[in-house]
Amino acid sequence: MVSTTVVGSYPRIGDTSAEQRLRRAIAKFDERGISEEELRTVERSVVKEVIEEQRAAGISLPTDGEVTWNDSQSHFARHFDGIEVDGLVRYFDTNTYYRQPVIVGPIRWREPAVLDEWRFASSVREAPLKAVVTGPYTLASLAKGDGRPKREIVHEFANAIAGEVRALRAAGASHIQVDEPAITRNPADVKLLADAVATIAAERGTAWLSLFVYFGDVASALGTLTSLPIDNLGLDLVQGERTWKALASQGSDIPLTLGLIDARNTRRDDPARAARAALTLKGELPLGESYVSPSNGLEFLPRAKAREKLGLVAETARLVEAGL
Amino acid sequence: MSLLTTSVGSFPKPPYLTKARAQHSKGELPDEGLKALEERATREWIAFQERIGIDVLVDGEQYRGDMATYFAENLGGCEVSGLVRSYGNRYYKKPVVTGELVRAGPITVDWWSWAQGLTKRPLKGMLTGPYTMMDWSFNEHYPSREDLALAFAKVLHAEARDLQRAGARVIQIDEPALSARTDELDLVVKALGAVTQGLDAKTITHTCYGNYDTVFPYFNRLPVDQLDLEMSNSGLDLLERFQREPLKKEIAFGVIDVHNHVVESKDQVRRRIEQALEIFPPGQLYIDPDCGLKTRTVEEAEAKLRVMVEATRAVKESRGIR
Ligand SMILES: [Zn+2]
Numbered sequence: 001m002v003s004t005t006v007v008g009s010y011p012r013i014g015d016t017s018a019e020q021r022l023r024r025a026i027a028k029f030d031e032r033g034i035s036e037e038e039l040r041t042v043e044r045s046v047v048k049e050v051i052e053e054q055r056a057a058g059i060s061l062p063t064d065g066e067v068t069w070n071d072s073q074s075h076f077a078r079h080f081d082g083i084e085v086d087g088l089v090r091y092f093d094t095n096t097y098y099r100q101p102v103i104v105g106p107i108r109w110r111e112p113a114v115l116d117e118w119r120f121a122s123s124v125r126e127a128p129l130k131a132v133v134t135g136p137y138t139l140a141s142l143a144k145g146d147g148r149p150k151r152e153i154v155h156e157f158a159n160a161i162a163g164e165v166r167a168l169r170a171a172g173a174s175h176i177q178v179d180e181p182a183i184t185r186n187p188a189d190v191k192l193l194a195d196a197v198a199t200i201a202a203e204r205g206t207a208w209l210s211l212f213v214y215f216g217d218v219a220s221a222l223g224t225l226t227s228l229p230i231d232n233l234g235l236d237l238v239q240g241e242r243t244w245k246a247l248a249s250q251g252s253d254i255p256l257t258l259g260l261i262d263a264r265n266t267r268r269d270d271p272a273r274a275a276r277a278a279l280t281l282k283g284e285l286p287l288g289e290s291y292v293s294p295s296n297g298l299e300f301l302p303r304a305k306a307r308e309k310l311g312l313v314a315e316t317a318r319l320v321e322a323g324l
Numbered sequence: 325m326s327l328l329t330t331s332v333g334s335f336p337k338p339p340y341l342t343k344a345r346a347q348h349s350k351g352e353l354p355d356e357g358l359k360a361l362e363e364r365a366t367r368e369w370i371a372f373q374e375r376i377g378i379d380v381l382v383d384g385e386q387y388r389g390d391m392a393t394y395f396a397e398n399l400g401g402c403e404v405s406g407l408v409r410s411y412g413n414r415y416y417k418k419p420v421v422t423g424e425l426v427r428a429g430p431i432t433v434d435w436w437s438w439a440q441g442l443t444k445r446p447l448k449g450m451l452t453g454p455y456t457m458m459d460w461s462f463n464e465h466y467p468s469r470e471d472l473a474l475a476f477a478k479v480l481h482a483e484a485r486d487l488q489r490a491g492a493r494v495i496q497i498d499e500p501a502l503s504a505r506t507d508e509l510d511l512v513v514k515a516l517g518a519v520t521q522g523l524d525a526k527t528i529t530h531t532c533y534g535n536y537d538t539v540f541p542y543f544n545r546l547p548v549d550q551l552d553l554e555m556s557n558s559g560l561d562l563l564e565r566f567q568r569e570p571l572k573k574e575i576a577f578g579v580i581d582v583h584n585h586v587v588e589s590k591d592q593v594r595r596r597i598e599q600a601l602e603i604f605p606p607g608q609l610y611i612d613p614d615c616g617l618k619t620r621t622v623e624e625a626e627a628k629l630r631v632m633v634e635a636t637r638a639v640k641e642s643r644g645i646r
Binding site for chain 2: 011012013014015023026027030070071087088089090092093095096097098265266267299300301302303304305
């Protein structure tokens with residue numbers, strides 16, 4: 001059965017007044033007008049709403065929308081030793097920013113970063129909810145280094161993220177995704193990434209582990225990526241258009257998450273066209289065990305458009321299933 | 325005249341204007357009511373810059389919301405999206421290109437002429453660059469990013485010519501998205517060149533918070549007379565590189581961190597200027613904040629600009645620079 005999932009992030013506010021309650025709550029909290037507990041209550045109501053929007057649209061493996069994250073880098077790094085979180089830097093080409101982690105010593109996992117959020121989000125749902133962590137290669141690439149070789153930094157971040165995965169698994173997380181957008185910028189570094197993924201995979205126990213690469217193509221690294229010790233590989237097939245050709249010629253033994261719906265543009269995708277493209281890969285990979293998803297997190301779109309894209313993901317998956 | 329001071333473009337809107345904009349968007353304040361307050365705020369900012377002694381002025385963009393959507397609202401073929409997040413609890417709206425871009429008439433010229441009429445000092449014409457407009461827009465119409473960037477370049481070139489015709493001697497074309505995709509730097513050069521070609525006015529491009537390492541070799545290729553760079557937030561890392569690979573155009577050197585509430589000390593800013601002077605001769609060097617100051621309060625922005633001017637003055641006096 002072709003299934004549906006998302007990459008992770010989702011717009012936390014929309015254009016209606018009710019959809020902006022988190023924005024108002026954060027502003028009030030910053031002015032000390034409400035307590036942290038009151039802010040958490042609003043935050044959690046938005047997480048619930050985001051999970052419900054995914055369910056209603058027909059997404060079978062949702063996330064918490066990363067509603068509580070300020071950004072994908074500092075959200076993890078501030079729970080690691082050996083890191084100080086510094087000024088704002090542009091996050092890839094998204095016109096959003098992240099607070100840059102600065103490496104000041106050996107990097108070690110100190111305490112869980114996303115465990116509480118995952119616990120709450122999965123408590124509002126019977127079926128599994130995917131936990132998402134930022135990958136060690138991306139953390140190392142976007143942090144400000146201390147002069148040590150990248151290999152060493154990636155290795156330390158890998159151990160730190162392995163600590164997070166261990167904590168998630170111990171709490172019962174059955175589906176865990178590692179995000180590695182930075183590898184699309186430097187596919188030649190795929191060996192570094194492979195070592196890091198092996199370190200994390202050793203901690204996954206029985207959990208389903210996936211790796212998602214987005215914001216570009218991984219055509220030249222595809223062979224290494226599909227032979228990693230993971231259960232699923234997620235690919236951005238919109239910005240990473242060039243990966244299509246590699247997929248057609250090399251195929252994959254492991255199921256994929258096909259990022260077919262453009263999460264960077266408001267233009268409405270054609271599900272029939274997306275499904276036809278996916279079906280050209282029939283026989284090259286276990287399509288029936290694969291997922292359809294947006295090309296990356298949906299938070300770069302206005303909320304109403306993100307909602308529309310969820311529906312397009314579900315519609316595309318139905319059409320792929322029908323064509324098998 | 326050398327070691328001149330200037331600003332990047334935007335200044336904070338005073339509370340009365342922020343309130344008026346909210347009322348206006350709810351339909352509780354007519355266009356003329358809003359415009360009167362935008363003019364009042366512009367007058368106040370021009371007077372402030374003159375009072376503290378800034379050399380090259382800006383109008384402060386009191387009548388603009390977001391730097392990209394302002395142009396989107398004034399172009400045919402362009403709409404404005406719902407809210408998307410920028411960082412933390414800050415959100416903005418993006419241009420949505422739904423058809424062929426058409427400039428029905430000048431967009432910024434009336435404001436520029438009116439504001440220039442308030443001062444004898446030069447006032448910059450301010451445009452958002454074609455690559456940044458493209459990168460920050462949702463594209464529902466043009467077949468490729470290049471097509472869209474060049475379409476923006478065409479309308480911005482017409483706008484720049486109109487500014488020049490109205491008397492603007494300095495035109496700044498902001499490209500904060502410059503380093504968004506390092507494989508598109510040739511497109512930045514091409515699109516920016518399509519805007520600046522044939523202009524006699526001094527042209528400037530501003531960029532900030534990017535991956536300067538990769539962009540560096542392109543600095544000399546950018547078809548403008550002056551490069552305006554955020555430097556203090558990047559920890560002045562770039563200076564060493566400029567020493568090895570000299571810049572062949574003017575530089576406006578950011579000495580004020582715009583993302584921080586804390587007002588720099590005069591000594592701190594003075595040190596930054598002294599460091600810049602180790603690499604650039606005073607005739608090539610302008611002093612300004614890292615970026616637009618619009619996210620600060622009016623009080624913070626004024627205090628930061630005052631420190632900038634005082635520090636520059638102190639450096640000039642101690643070195644006998646005129
Ligand atoms: Zn800037």
